[in-house]
Amino acid sequence: MAFDRERIERAVREILIAIGEDPEREGLKDTPKRVAKMYEEILAGYHDSPDNHLVLFSEKYDEMIIVKDIPIYSLCEHHMLPFFGKAHVAYIPGDNKVTGLSKLARIVDVYSKRLQLQERMTEQIADAIMEKLKAKGVMVIIEAQHLCMIMRGVKKPGSYTVTSAVKGVMRNEPTRMEALFLIKGR
Numbered sequence: 640m641a642f643d644r645e646r647i648e649r650a651v652r653e654i655l656i657a658i659g660e661d662p663e664r665e666g667l668k669d670t671p672k673r674v675a676k677m678y679e680e681i682l683a684g685y686h687d688s689p690d691n692h693l694v695l696f697s698e699k700y701d702e703m704i705i706v707k708d709i710p711i712y713s714l715c716e717h718h719m720l721p722f723f724g725k726a727h728v729a730y731i732p733g734d735n736k737v738t739g740l741s742k743l744a745r746i747v748d749v750y751s752k753r754l755q756l757q758e759r760m761t762e763q764i765a766d767a768i769m770e771k772l773k774a775k776g777v778m779v780i781i782e783a784q785h786l787c788m789i790m791r792g793v794k795k796p797g798s799y800t801v802t803s804a805v806k807g808v809m810r811n812e813p814t815r816m817e818a819l820f821l822i823k824g825r
């Protein structure tokens with residue numbers, strides 16, 4: 640389904656009324672429009688897929704490739720509040736096929752710009768790289784702070800959630816250790 644901006648505008652206007660605000664006052668009159676436009680941007684992943692980004696090219700390289708500290712911003716599906724932090728992506732190419740480094744970050748965006756669970760997003764990124772790149776192995780680690788745990792509910796600022804998805808040969812102990820060392824070492 641296409642992104643329905645007008646429907647979001649109507650819904651946001653309803654929320655403004657429901658919380659006791661005046662949707663016609665100057666500061667708020669364009670807010671439904673702004674929020675709809677914002678959702679279109681930060682939830683753009685629903686209309687995107689790794690296929691739109693993954694350009695493969697041949698390179699005789701069969702060692703590990705890591706792009707680390709990729710900033711991520713997503714929305715938790717339970718509260719629609721942001722969670723944000725860093726993603727680290729490591730893969731070992733198969734068939735001497737690699738992709739542009741920026742494309743790994745683009746895949747992170749495809750899955751983070753949706754209503755998500757951190758665990759699911761981590762798996763989806765790893766599966767996409769494994770499958771589309773025909774990689775021999777993949778490790779994805781995401782460390783994030785969830786605003787739903789910070790500004791409401793249990794209110795635990797400073798807590799981080801770390802998730803990992805490890806596929807293929809990356810599951811072998813020495814390879815896994817090498818990836819972790821390269822990701823964590825500065």
Ligand SMILES: Nc1nc2c(ncn2[C@@H]2O[C@H](COP(=O)(O)OP(=O)(O)OP(=O)(O)O)[C@@H](O)[C@H]2O)c(=O)[nH]1
Pocket residue numbers: 715716717755756757758785787788791792793
């Ligand atoms: N596993 C997982 N849980 C998440 C994620 N984002 C938010 N949550 C949790 O989803 C749960 C939803 O729990 P509920 O009890 O249905 O909602 P709630 O009453 O608002 O829960 P509290 O946050 O404990 O107040 C909470 O424990 C959140 O911390 C995520 O990415 N992964």
Ligand SMILES: [Zn+2]
Pocket residue numbers: 715716717718719720785787788
């Ligand atoms: Zn939440």
